Amino acid sequence: MRLASKPVGLPAIASQDLVSQIARMLTDAVVAGRLVPGAKVAEAVIARELGVSRAPVREAGRLLESQGLLVAIPGRGFFVRTHKPADIDDLYDLRICIEKHAAILAARNLTPENRTALRRQLAVLYETADTNDPARQVEEDYRFHRLICEISGNRRLLKLFDDLASEMRIVIGLIGRLYDDPHRIAQTHGPLLVAIENGDAEQIGASVEYHLNDAWRGVAGLVRGLPAHVAADLEQDKTEPSA
The missing domain is CATH 1.10.10.10 (Winged helix-like DNA-binding domain superfamily/Winged helix DNA-binding domain)
Structure with a gap:
């Protein structure tokens, strides 16, 4: 039916x-x-x-x-x-590759100005958690990740990220259903920002993998359900x- x-x-x-x-x-x-x-x-x-x-x-x-x-x-x-589970697997596998490299490059290019921009975007994520506006929270989540790609300075990498935009918005929207408290979405981005600010490539890679793998498992479970x-x-x- x-x-x-x-x-x-x-x-x-x-x-x-x-x-x-x-x-x-x-x-x-x-x-x-x-x-x-x-x-x-x-x-x-x-x-x-x-x-x-x-x-x-x-x-x-x-x-x-x-x-x-x-x-x-x-x-x-x-x-x-x-989205089939295999689609989610393909998307997150690619996201991890793209965003790990982008975050390492962003750390190398970090300036007081773009550091402030990242912190401001994280603050916006917390602010939107209080608005009861899931669509805007998805958009601000997406903007946080896109900002990292912008700061990386690699235009082709940014274009590849943008090509995945529509699929990513749907998937990020599913992430919102994983948490009873919308503030948790903002909280999960904090360690990633700290790793970029610290500038250690190994820490950055581990933070990106943890952040995206956690979402990957949850979204894949939702799709299967x-x-x-x-x-x-x-x-x-x-x-x-x-x-």
Whole structure:
């Protein structure tokens, strides 16, 4: 049985730049768990809830498809992308390689200015823990890791990190479900920052591995715990003839 299409708690929006606004709201709904992996993003339902036509909703869907957040099935519409355990393993294996090297380079390039920027971003993570805004906390978590890649000074490494952005936001959103206290997400970043400030490559590598491996285990467990029919229904939709 497929997931029912129903309102997901989206607010009314202004008429300007509808596609970008709708894309952002759908992203927030996915991150916050109001649109779960495998769920259909029904254009008519979303358009009615937002008070807009279906055209900008469809364009927002195409934009999020290009970013890897949604998948489009001919004749069926858009669905929230699902992740198999193997996908999570591949993503985190790559993240550890990228971010370990980025953190070591960032330590070498650390200045009073970018040290302050990292500390400020960690403070923002703590601040957003008090806002009851999971989507923003995901974004600030992502920005902390991206800032490390920026400070590394390796532009190709930063581009590779950005190419993983959409998948990483979904995964970071799942991390939020691992902790009863949202402050724990901020706390897990503290030792990584300390290691970068200390500048010891071995300590940095161990901190990155610990930080990401802990999240890897938790997220992989969540993915394995998703209802089996979610992935099964999506795969069935991919193989059925178009209506």
